[in-house]
Amino acid sequence: MTVRLDPQLMDVLACPSDDHAPLRAGTPADPQADVLTCTACGRGFPVVDGIPVLLLEEATPPVPAGEAD
Template identity: 45%
Template sequence: MDPQLIDILVCPICKGPLEKRPTDGFLMCKADKLAFPVRDGIPIMLVEQAEPIQTSND
């Protein structure tokens, strides 16, 4: 996935920045603790498709 695209995309909930998760390529919003999938190079920015992420503080 193009790094410039990641810089442009924001979380659909809080409009915060996203980071690429190195293990599987999901785009993470740390503020909302959600990971958005990327399928065939296309980010799926639907809240219904997001997965909750666990942090080391949980």
């Protein structure tokens, strides 16, 4: 299931790490995943029941290039 968030919300959501980069829906390997992915650091933040969990402790680490199969 793909992430469905209000476009205005997506415009203001940002990664909670120091770079505060924008987030995009899905992952490079799975654009339909219920995850928001940081465009800078690559961390994945889960979306649970339509609510983004923007905690660094809950984020999945970025997948190095070439390992996303």
